[in-house]
Amino acid sequence: MSRRLDALASMRTVLAAPRDGVASTASRMLRSIVRVLFPWLVVVLVWEAAARAGYVNVTLFPPPSHFIRYVIENDFRFGIGPQGVTMWASILSSLLRVLVGLALGFVAALATGLLLSTWPAGRNFIMPLLQGLAPIAPIAWIPLGIVLFGVGNKTAIFIVFVGVFFVLTIATTVAVSSVDQKLIKSARTLGASGPQIWTTVVLPAVLPQVFTLLRINFFGAWMAVLAAEMVGLKNGLGAIIIMGREMFDTDLILVGMCLIGACGYAVDSLLLAIQRSVLWWKEPT
Amino acid sequence: MTLLKAVQITKVWEGARGLSVKALDNVSVEADNGAFVAILGPSGCGKSTLLEIIAGLEAPTTGDVRMDGRTVTEASPERCMVFQDLCLFPWLSVFDNVAFGLRRRGIARAELKERVDEVLDRVGLSRFAGHFPHQLSGGMKQRVAIARALVQKPRLLLMDEPFAALDFQTRVLMQHFLLEVWESFGTTIMFVTHHIDEAILLADTVYVMSAGPGRIVDCVDIELPRPRSYTTDAFNQYRVALTEQMEREVMRTYQPLAAAE
Numbered sequence: 001m002s003r004r005l006d007a008l009a010s011m012r013t014v015l016a017a018p019r020d021g022v023a024s025t026a027s028r029m030l031r032s033i034v035r036v037l038f039p040w041l042v043v044v045l046v047w048e049a050a051a052r053a054g055y056v057n058v059t060l061f062p063p064p065s066h067f068i069r070y071v072i073e074n075d076f077r078f079g080i081g082p083q084g085v086t087m088w089a090s091i092l093s094s095l096l097r098v099l100v101g102l103a104l105g106f107v108a109a110l111a112t113g114l115l116l117s118t119w120p121a122g123r124n125f126i127m128p129l130l131q132g133l134a135p136i137a138p139i140a141w142i143p144l145g146i147v148l149f150g151v152g153n154k155t156a157i158f159i160v161f162v163g164v165f166f167v168l169t170i171a172t173t174v175a176v177s178s179v180d181q182k183l184i185k186s187a188r189t190l191g192a193s194g195p196q197i198w199t200t201v202v203l204p205a206v207l208p209q210v211f212t213l214l215r216i217n218f219f220g221a222w223m224a225v226l227a228a229e230m231v232g233l234k235n236g237l238g239a240i241i242i243m244g245r246e247m248f249d250t251d252l253i254l255v256g257m258c259l260i261g262a263c264g265y266a267v268d269s270l271l272l273a274i275q276r277s278v279l280w281w282k283e284p285t
Numbered sequence: 286m287t288l289l290k291a292v293q294i295t296k297v298w299e300g301a302r303g304l305s306v307k308a309l310d311n312v313s314v315e316a317d318n319g320a321f322v323a324i325l326g327p328s329g330c331g332k333s334t335l336l337e338i339i340a341g342l343e344a345p346t347t348g349d350v351r352m353d354g355r356t357v358t359e360a361s362p363e364r365c366m367v368f369q370d371l372c373l374f375p376w377l378s379v380f381d382n383v384a385f386g387l388r389r390r391g392i393a394r395a396e397l398k399e400r401v402d403e404v405l406d407r408v409g410l411s412r413f414a415g416h417f418p419h420q421l422s423g424g425m426k427q428r429v430a431i432a433r434a435l436v437q438k439p440r441l442l443l444m445d446e447p448f449a450a451l452d453f454q455t456r457v458l459m460q461h462f463l464l465e466v467w468e469s470f471g472t473t474i475m476f477v478t479h480h481i482d483e484a485i486l487l488a489d490t491v492y493v494m495s496a497g498p499g500r501i502v503d504c505v506d507i508e509l510p511r512p513r514s515y516t517t518d519a520f521n522q523y524r525v526a527l528t529e530q531m532e533r534e535v536m537r538t539y540q541p542l543a544a545a546e
């Protein structure tokens with residue numbers, strides 16, 4: 001009897017083919033990198049060709065070969081004298097700001113959302129406040145952040161934090177109320193206590209949904225950090241662009257823009273990779 | 286000896302805008318220690334509601350459920366339930382799904398591994414311990430859900446139409462598998478189904494329910510030797526008798542279109 005079940009079962013695994021081998025993972029990664037880079041390669045080639053042929057003014061709108069040479073010749077340093085910064089320091093400070101803000105906002109929103117879901121009175125009081133605060137775009141928080149925290153990392157982190165915290169807290173409470181009641185009932189008949197149900201059923205059930213919203217809200221937060229760096233903060237990728245404008249150095253402006261795009265894309269890919277590997281039980285959208 | 290007794294259970298679901306549904310009306314069922322009890326009824330007659338009340342997941346409007354003579358007030362792994370739609374945790378592997386209840390109760394790691402491995406072996410899923418629910422077929426998921434309940438060593442196993450979604454062949458396999466499990470674990474089973482054949486094949490006692498609101502209309506003891514087969518004459522006599530009865534019940538509540546107007 002159970003041998004027959006076994007045979008049935010093993011037939012099914014062959015068909016289902018669970019995790020693929022290492023080799024195919026590597027080749028799939030390579031293929032997806034090529035798929036992403038190819039359109040950019042075409043754009044760059046057209047741009048370069050247009051510049052060589054004289055259709056584009058190289059001083060006003062330098063092609064990649066021009067501003068990449070500029071970066072290398074300047075030894076990856078921008079600006080003059082004490083105001084100079086390295087490219088790596090700028091990337092690092094922008095990325096750190098956004099990642100720290102996202103992480104704090106995500107954890108705080110999950111905790112607050114779960115807490116509010118268990119506490120109806122608090123939820124009724126706080127929800128209208130959150131719903132009023134959530135639509136304020138992260139960028140709109142910049143002036144208040146600078147007044148409260150001065151020009152520095154704290155302000156940038158604050159802006160990212162408020163940019164995701166309110167939205168994700170609301171999303172968490174919504175996700176909690178839509179958790180399949182049958183999963184909770186299953187846990188109860190298996191002997192899980194009330195608090196255990198929150199940590200071992202509700203939390204994993206809502207994580208993918210809340211994380212998806214984190215990814216969506218990342219772009220707003222990223223833009224806000226750059227805007228903050230452009231208007232007040234003295235360093236980071238946003239500051240590079242402003243430095244370029246002040247020095248009327250289009251090479252520098254374009255380098256800043258490219259780095260912003262690449263870093264934003266990298267963080268989004270990182271978030272997607274986290275979602276795929278840690279929160280895989282719900283297909284990311 | 287009687288293990289569980291549900292006495293005169295009535296359940297009214299309070300709906301929005303004052304709409305309420307009487308799902309169960311004065312329903313009494315009982316299960317002896319070690320018995321296999323089936324509850325047979327049409328869709329919507331309140332079978333799931335009844336099981337959830339017996340499990341202690343929902344409170345009856347009136348009446349009570351007694352296990353060993355004590356009134357049931359809350360869910361307990363003693364009365365473990367396998368749900369109609371299985372409800373495996375999608376984020377846990379087969380092993381961790383089965384271990385879920387033991388972990389929550391703080392069972393020591395070595396004992397936990399031993400118990401889970403043993404049950405997985407019993408249901409023929411040892412090789413799939415590391416797989417996740419979405420990688421399994423319907424029948425395999427079914428066995429994980431049953432294993433997850435069995436590992437608790439429940440005294441009463443409540444099963445809500447567990448095989449309804451399976452094709453005929455897989456269902457037959459699973460029915461025999463369940464009987465093997467029942468015989469070797471000695472667990473009392475209360476099994477909800479809308480298949481007449483399934484009830485006769487599995488149960489010692491079949492409660493027949495009718496819909497709107499759900500009531501018990503009959504209780505039939507199946508006195509067939511095991512192992513049973515769908516194709517014997519004796520089986521067929523039960524089949525005919527139960528089918529006639531269910532047909533009568535349906536016709537009693539059936540209103541021809543013309544008459545309804």
Ligand SMILES: Nc1ncnc2c1ncn2[C@@H]1O[C@H](COP(=O)(O)OP(=O)(O)OP(=O)(O)O)[C@@H](O)[C@H]1O
Pocket residue numbers: 298299300306307308326327328329330331332333334335369479
């Ligand atoms: N949580 C609930 N809230 C309100 N009404 C409910 C709830 N659960 C069930 N009902 C109602 O109670 C009645 C019985 O439902 P139940 O699910 O117990 O039937 P069932 O016999 O299990 O049906 P099926 O065979 O389709 O699973 C139905 O009319 C249903 O609409």
Ligand SMILES: [Mg+2]
Pocket residue numbers: 332333334369445
């Ligand atoms: Mg049901």
